[in-house]
Amino acid sequence: xxxxxxxxxxxxxxxxxxxxxxxxxxxxxxxxxxxxxxxxxxxxxxxxxxxxxxxxxxxxxxxxxxxxxxxxxxxxxxxxxxxxxxxxxxxxxxxxxxxxxxxxxxxxxxxxxxxxxxxxxxxxxxxxxxxxxxxxxxxxxxxxxxxxxxxxxxxxxxxxxxxxxxxxxxxxxxxxxxxxxxxxxxxxxxxxxxxxxxxxxxxxxxxxxxxxxxxxxxxxxxxxxxxxxxxxxxxxxxxxxxxxxxxxxxxxxxxxxxxxxxxxxxxxxxxxxxxxxxxxxxxxxxxxxxxxxxxxxxxxxxxxxxxxxxxxxxxxxxxxxxxxxxxxx
Amino acid sequence: xxxxxxxxxxxxxxxxxxxxxxxxxxxxxxxxxxxxxxxxxxxxxxxxxxxxxxxxxxxxxxxxxxxxxxxxxxxxxxxxxxxxxxxxxxxxxxxxxxxxxxxxxxxxxxxxxxxxxxxxxxxxxxxxxxxxxxxxxxxxxxxxxxxxxxxxxxxxxxxxxxxxxxxxxxxxxxxxxxxxxxxxxxxxxxxxxxxxxxxxxxxxxxxxxxxxxxxxxxxxxxxxxxxxxxxxxxxxxxxxxxxxxxxxxxxxxxxx
Amino acid sequence: xxxxxxxxxxxxxxxxxxxxxxxxxxxxxxxxxxxxxxxxxxxxxxxxxxxxxxxxxxxxxxxxxxxxxxxxxxxxxxxxxxxxxxxxxxxxxxxxxxxxxxxxxxxxxxxxxxxxxxxxxxxxxxxxxxxxxxxxxxxxxxxxxxxxxxxxxxxxxxxxxxxxxxxxxxxxxxxxxxxxxxxxxxxxxxxxxxxxxxxxxxxxxxxxxxxxxxxxxxxxxxxxxxxxxxxxxxxxxxxxxxxxxxxxxxxxxxxxxxxxxxxxxxxxxxxxxxxxxxxxxxxxxxxxxxxxxxxxx
Numbered sequence: 001x002x003x004x005x006x007x008x009x010x011x012x013x014x015x016x017x018x019x020x021x022x023x024x025x026x027x028x029x030x031x032x033x034x035x036x037x038x039x040x041x042x043x044x045x046x047x048x049x050x051x052x053x054x055x056x057x058x059x060x061x062x063x064x065x066x067x068x069x070x071x072x073x074x075x076x077x078x079x080x081x082x083x084x085x086x087x088x089x090x091x092x093x094x095x096x097x098x099x100x101x102x103x104x105x106x107x108x109x110x111x112x113x114x115x116x117x118x119x120x121x122x123x124x125x126x127x128x129x130x131x132x133x134x135x136x137x138x139x140x141x142x143x144x145x146x147x148x149x150x151x152x153x154x155x156x157x158x159x160x161x162x163x164x165x166x167x168x169x170x171x172x173x174x175x176x177x178x179x180x181x182x183x184x185x186x187x188x189x190x191x192x193x194x195x196x197x198x199x200x201x202x203x204x205x206x207x208x209x210x211x212x213x214x215x216x217x218x219x220x221x222x223x224x225x226x227x228x229x230x231x232x233x234x235x236x237x238x239x240x241x242x243x244x245x246x247x248x249x250x251x252x253x254x255x256x257x258x259x260x261x262x263x264x265x266x267x268x269x270x271x272x273x274x275x276x277x278x279x280x281x282x283x284x285x286x287x288x289x290x291x292x293x294x295x296x297x298x299x300x301x302x303x304x305x306x307x308x309x310x311x312x313x314x315x316x317x318x319x320x321x322x323x324x325x326x327x328x329x
Numbered sequence: 330x331x332x333x334x335x336x337x338x339x340x341x342x343x344x345x346x347x348x349x350x351x352x353x354x355x356x357x358x359x360x361x362x363x364x365x366x367x368x369x370x371x372x373x374x375x376x377x378x379x380x381x382x383x384x385x386x387x388x389x390x391x392x393x394x395x396x397x398x399x400x401x402x403x404x405x406x407x408x409x410x411x412x413x414x415x416x417x418x419x420x421x422x423x424x425x426x427x428x429x430x431x432x433x434x435x436x437x438x439x440x441x442x443x444x445x446x447x448x449x450x451x452x453x454x455x456x457x458x459x460x461x462x463x464x465x466x467x468x469x470x471x472x473x474x475x476x477x478x479x480x481x482x483x484x485x486x487x488x489x490x491x492x493x494x495x496x497x498x499x500x501x502x503x504x505x506x507x508x509x510x511x512x513x514x515x516x517x518x519x520x521x522x523x524x525x526x527x528x529x530x531x532x533x534x535x536x537x538x539x540x541x542x543x544x545x546x547x548x549x550x551x552x553x554x555x556x557x558x559x560x561x562x563x564x565x566x567x568x569x570x571x572x573x574x575x576x577x578x579x580x581x582x583x584x585x
Numbered sequence: 586x587x588x589x590x591x592x593x594x595x596x597x598x599x600x601x602x603x604x605x606x607x608x609x610x611x612x613x614x615x616x617x618x619x620x621x622x623x624x625x626x627x628x629x630x631x632x633x634x635x636x637x638x639x640x641x642x643x644x645x646x647x648x649x650x651x652x653x654x655x656x657x658x659x660x661x662x663x664x665x666x667x668x669x670x671x672x673x674x675x676x677x678x679x680x681x682x683x684x685x686x687x688x689x690x691x692x693x694x695x696x697x698x699x700x701x702x703x704x705x706x707x708x709x710x711x712x713x714x715x716x717x718x719x720x721x722x723x724x725x726x727x728x729x730x731x732x733x734x735x736x737x738x739x740x741x742x743x744x745x746x747x748x749x750x751x752x753x754x755x756x757x758x759x760x761x762x763x764x765x766x767x768x769x770x771x772x773x774x775x776x777x778x779x780x781x782x783x784x785x786x787x788x789x790x791x792x793x794x795x796x797x798x799x800x801x802x803x804x805x806x807x808x809x810x811x812x813x814x815x816x817x818x819x820x821x822x823x824x825x826x827x828x829x830x831x832x833x834x835x836x837x838x839x840x841x842x843x844x845x846x847x848x849x850x851x852x853x854x855x856x857x858x859x860x861x862x863x864x865x866x867x868x869x870x871x872x873x874x875x876x877x878x879x880x881x882x
Contacts, residue, residue: 011387069333081516086491108351123539172445176441176444179439179444179445179451179455180430180431180434180437180439181434181441182444183423183427183434184434186431187420190423191418191421193382193414193418194414194418194419195420196382196401196402196403196406197380197402197406197411197412197418197495198406198411198495199432199434199435199498200431200435201401201404201547240476270476316425318426318459318463318475318476320463320475321463321464
């Protein structure tokens, strides 16, 4: 049956509980508490990009714009209305996801029909426009702070919120991918012309994947905003989109496990280098990690996971038919 | 309706090139029709016009008496027209089984929400479509390879998979684009048997492009011959075989 | 009421910027045309050109012309090394791998330049290697910098035109960008052609770096990011892979940026350029001078 998935889910939940206990006991210090949560938030955002680019094949260089939209939208909700009310925070997170999804839908309508490189440029441009909008937003919504940044956001995010969101994100993504709709998304990546000839509405499924990916980014952004309590437009610039793209590609396009590993690994590598390297050569870490990136690409151009998945994230095994008897696991 | 497909005065220009020039023909319900001609005659262009991948410059395409012009390829497939491609267009990185399952998607009833929460509608339909996909694969002797990557299959099996996949969309009309390309005589023999079989089994009308005479002669009931974007001749295999214009088109003047 | 001489002044400024963008955009478009790679590190070659100029002019006290030529030479060398080490091995890998590598190279160049023992992360004042003279023509100021930019850019364009259309190498470049595999079969040494294309584009970018630094006299390690991005957008705007398109796109981008800064607001100037791009792509997806290719079905 689905035992390996249930086991994995169990392990994840137990692991999350253990981490919570360690945090409450002070074994994990506040600095690493932030890092662990940030790593999981980044994972949710990049899983969204993996849906758009890894699974659906649409090259988006503006993903961080949706992360930012979710961040600011949710921050406005808590700052202006719900304050430190947990249910309010839940509503704010959902609003963040929805705002990102709706904007994604609207911009997707005209640009998703562009071919891959052109889509990359258009999304890059869109991302830039969104960032500049954040810079100037205080002209319309003063509390957003514009280029001074948005301060005073309630620190609502904590490990339980992040862990639940991350686990749900993975489970939902998996369930979508291993369904007929998920296969339709994949077919668009594989061969658009053949997919349309097989009755798949290409425009519809590009939109579905894009909106879902943007929703994930929005949710992640909402959690991010309430983790650091401060938002600045420079957090959402092109270079950040590049970071997310790097993670998805490094992990292996279309591999959820790869994205998760790369997002966690990336965050911990950056922090790890900061801890390991002596202060005199601290700046070197910014030279080391692009070198590592280049080497990784040269050695494994298909990414670390290259299309493979951990066992519990793999497609459900379909038993071969034996003369009229069919069992599916 | 006696004809399932009616092409009327169809034209397609690419810049100055008249790829298809005033072509008209019909395919009767249940018919097995061949469209032959030398390379570059415009045969695949006709297919692309029928399936909506190209828009006609002028003219009409009627399927079951309803116009297909301006309809998107995916909608045309949902109406009941399926095709294979001259250059194989499988979903190479996906499994053989998934290639076929994707083609069932247009007939699937469950929603995204059903998928996310693994509701009964999902479980039931997913099982059903998987079974049907497997049965189809078995029919084409690909059952054992269901988990392999489609791109790793040998050429002949890829061609079979393309046909199986097209059949999964539950078409009334099947367009086969050079199904015998790259096949040796014994493979062609199997292919012809398979075409006759699926026509009966699935109650299909079939329009077939080939430029190998032997294939078409063996299985088609009526043949249209094209050259330079126009219909040159039409008739039964016997009539076509002895038509001087056809021989000239294939072999050049002076040989007829 | 728009002050006409103010407008004319801004148009001139827009041309100045546009020509510099053109020098960068050409490199992007040529490399994309030949190997379909968006060379994200190209903007950083521009930066290197500027820094080499900084070194030549403020440390070695060279004159303008030797300085610019030296920059071009260094940029060519750096670019060819990068191409051979990082891009060539990935020619048969999925395209995204080369793209990510280009991003890695870009970051490496930026952060390496900003290391303390190299040039450091702080902006440096760029010394002008010639006297700036300003002329008044009908109420508009034109200075020698703008003249030099115009002259140098036109000279480079003429040179490029000559190379691409009147030399064997240029013909090879056009052949390879049209059909890589066939060109190989025709006996063209594609490796040399690709390296040459990188070299040519980088020489232009290096020159562009010097001209930019003369016009806006400050250098810092990340100075190549925005101009590089805008030049790339310009290349796409004009039709990626099409040389005149890069020039056209760059001039439009330069004008859009300067006019927006002058008449709307400086904070929106960059966004306007991208908005123009998106609109153009909606209407003409292959760019202003681009040709529509049909997918063989």
